[in-house]
Amino acid sequence: MMDESNGISLPPLSNYKLGKTLGFGAFGKVKAAMHILTGIRVAIKILDRQSIDESGGEKVRREIKIMRLFSHPHIVRLFEVIETQTKLYVIMEYMNCGELFDYITENRRLEEDQARRFFQQIISGVEGCHHHRVVHRYLKPENLLLDLKGNVKVADFGLANVMRDGHLLKSTCGSPNYASPEVVSGRLYAGPEVDVWSCGVILYALLSGFLPFDDGMIPVLYEKLKSGIFTFPNFFSLGARDLIKRMRTVDPVNRITIPEIYKHPWFRVDLPQYIADHSLNTSCNARKVDARVLEEMNNLGFNVQEVIGSLNNMWQNQATVSYCILLHRRLNNWTSHEANLLGSPPPKGTDRRDVYVRPVFPDQGKWALGFESCSSPHETMRDVLTVFKSLNVQWKKIGPYNVKCLWKPSVQRYSLPNGMNRMTLEDINCVNGPFKTSNNETYSLCDAVKFEIQLYKGSAESYVLDWQRDYGAPFLFIEVCAAFRACVTA
Template identity: 55%
Template sequence: MFTITYTVVINHLILDIPNVPSTPKHYFNARHRTQLPLTTIQRAFQVEKLGFVTSATASRQMDGSSYRGSSSVDMYLPNYKLGKTLGIGSFGKVKIAEHALTGHKVAIKILNRRKIKNMEMEEKVRREIKILRLFMHPHIIRLYEVIETPTDIYVVMEYVKSGELFDYIVEKGRLQEDEARNFFQQIISGVEYCHRNMVVHRDLKPENLLLDSKWNVKLADFGLSNIMRDGHFLKTSCGSPNYAAPEVISGKLYSGPEVDVWSCGVILYALLCGTLPFDDENIPNLFKKIKGGIYTLPSHLSPGARDLIPRLLVVDPMKRMTIPEIHQHPWFQARLPRYLAVPPPDTMQQAKKIDEEILQEVVKMGFDRNQIIESLRNRMQNEATVAYYLLLDNRFRVSNGYLGAEFQETMEYAFNGTHPNESSSPAGGHHLMDYQGIGLKSQFPVERKWALGLQSRAHPREIMIEVLHALQELNVSWKKIGQYNMKCRWIPVIPGHHDGMVNDPVHTNHIFGNEPTIIENDGVTNSPNVVKFEVQLYKTRDEKYLLDLQRVQGPQFIFLDLCAALLAQLRVL
């Protein structure tokens, strides 16, 4: 028994509570490993996760999967020498293998088509493959190739030998701040890369963060991820409850990046504190804590960490910190390696850049130079490109980093306390970064882009109240589907016909209440001139708010006329 001073946080309000006796409790246990599913989670959460299975978790995943003889597998995998089984899941095995041409190790998921189909998991598998094929980032698991047969799907992936971050924390308990910060910087780098490529992970947790031989983080398990589209929102409740954002467990609409930021906040708390900020045996109580933003901050946290964590765990997604804002936070910037200070290039830029030395090695294997270049630029999968990327990744690992020795410098400091030289510190360079763009501000000025929608610096509540007043003046019906999101319907006035719609007077609490559904009436709503649209309020990167209208149904020109009329009614914007 020992005494700790805690800071209790309730929905971003911080209260200090000194001298609270506490019994040390270890971070994760079996209950944290096997989370109860959310009430609205689809069947995917009643089965084992698809993500990379490590030997540490294999004993919990044995289910008696059977496969054909090795000769049959060899027929489909002539370029690989299969080794031991790393783990077994509900519909597949993970085996270590050696690539015949390069001699480098890979991990191969062997997914049984019949089991995938029986569990209705085809979409989840396809989604992960589709996403990982896009990605090339030092902190995201690399997918080298996919081989499909009538009975199985072989997914050849990067091999990481140090297991999950989950098991690392179980073994070490709470981490030293510099080590935790290094992990967090790598996680944010990988998440930022996902968001730049319009992918939201939606299931970030230590079990899905793998560690390579040099203790670098690799994001994995993209089976629950979704590809973001402008103007569209997600509602599916995904991920483990302890890491899920309030808007997710509440079933509200969300655009995506903000839920990953919340999960990153929970992970940072776990790294620094050795416990979860939101935890309860009773799921309803757990949800109550998450929705209320109720957790404690131990006294051992540094001032920087105590400032950053509450900014990540803000209940209102509109006020929650963004990835660019995380980059600018002093705690995050401390000892930030150069390669993480620069936003990674997008996938198209990466495809255009070819390493001449590695290319020559692949040519020596007997492949045509021009065909290799064409395949790399077109992101094609074949024997030559697999060999190229295996050689490229191995060289980065041997040279200890994404950009030369940066990884080694970072890890030596994190684990041994030897700080890298000043040239690798971002102290003088991070101020050049324009995190809202794609490169260095001083070298790559970005032309200002058009902004679609109506912008305002007014408080979001004031904006929504003004919008509702304007909609009422225009005789538009609406239904609230999110805190800052509505479905609307407008029926053009037909002389001599009463449409029977009812709109209550707008009150200041209207947008936060339970609005009635839009009243359907005497068939007028089926008219071809009826316009249905959605209204959504965004928070922009420059601390403004953007009102967006998206047409769902109805003639485009009538919709544009309505938008013009709405703009004329608005006084705040």
């Protein structure tokens, strides 16, 4: 990678500040990072080129080529690809809140309105794929990711393919539970109809918490799929039943299409206008330049005319990558104050472990905090676990510096923030009952709170202990964070 101003060779990830490792795959790992110029967090898939070449790099390169096509609020966005002699760095949108599969598992089944909202977004994303003649073929809740605002985005295009006029597909691929009869039967198929079938299974799972077809023996499962016979739980509404039946029609010729799904009465309830109007900019190569994004780039110090020139020539450089990242944030209607993945240093003069709160969205489903330490990683984790023991926090190590934690408060006196009389947690629950957060999660103040901590290097002199709430009332998460801070600063 070259510095365009003076031709000096720069490290391949000089524009990014790496954070914690998010996961591992067959060809490498995925790390969280921050795009330094815009302050927006991203995910970086780091792939070993030798492993890819030995295993056949066609699949990986096809996935990258397909992802370059999209710029859609309900499709995970690819921002840039950086190649070196040994590595392939794929920089993508960072999805904070995990898989839809985990969300379904935690909630067992969703209320119809919430399931419909997710399903509308899934169909919008799948329609965006088909608009570019891409059939996904691997749609399932594990490949649908959630962002901070609880929006669903289509991910994992490893089995996707491009549809061509006059050419039918024949690969048997995908997850058996979500595959259509024509796929498991080895018959030819056009493409969109197999994605519609998979979406029908996903909608059934959203509403029920389980699959319409399931069996430990694959041949038996295939026979069930081919028969198309399944039952609905009593609580399914008539509209949901009708739509799912039409999406799970065994004969692909008679199966409902996505344009017909848009017209279905059940789907149209509370349908967001931007989805109903098909007004999404699904192409990342659109010639229309967003003036507000250019204004942001001007504020960041970019030459606007050079940015426009780079976009017109479709160059990959700092300007175009920054533009794409900022534009994608606008498409997602995010605030201009993106949460800082790696934290920011505390004010000068504070205790070495003083707490700072990272900027967060007011309606996000998870809260994040950070504590800074100048001790060694070993000493820091030892001190943290000592404090956890005194607070009756249970924990399980999932890495040398990564711990999953569980904290359940004892029934105690609770001081209300508005100065009301002191009440017990049980009193509060008796008066107010369970409460809902802005993303419709329901909690009791006596529930346990689950959270995860990860230690990583914040600077040359300090380490940052990152806290992330996985489940539980935000108030309780704040309680345990405050208790921890009181202990380490005492």
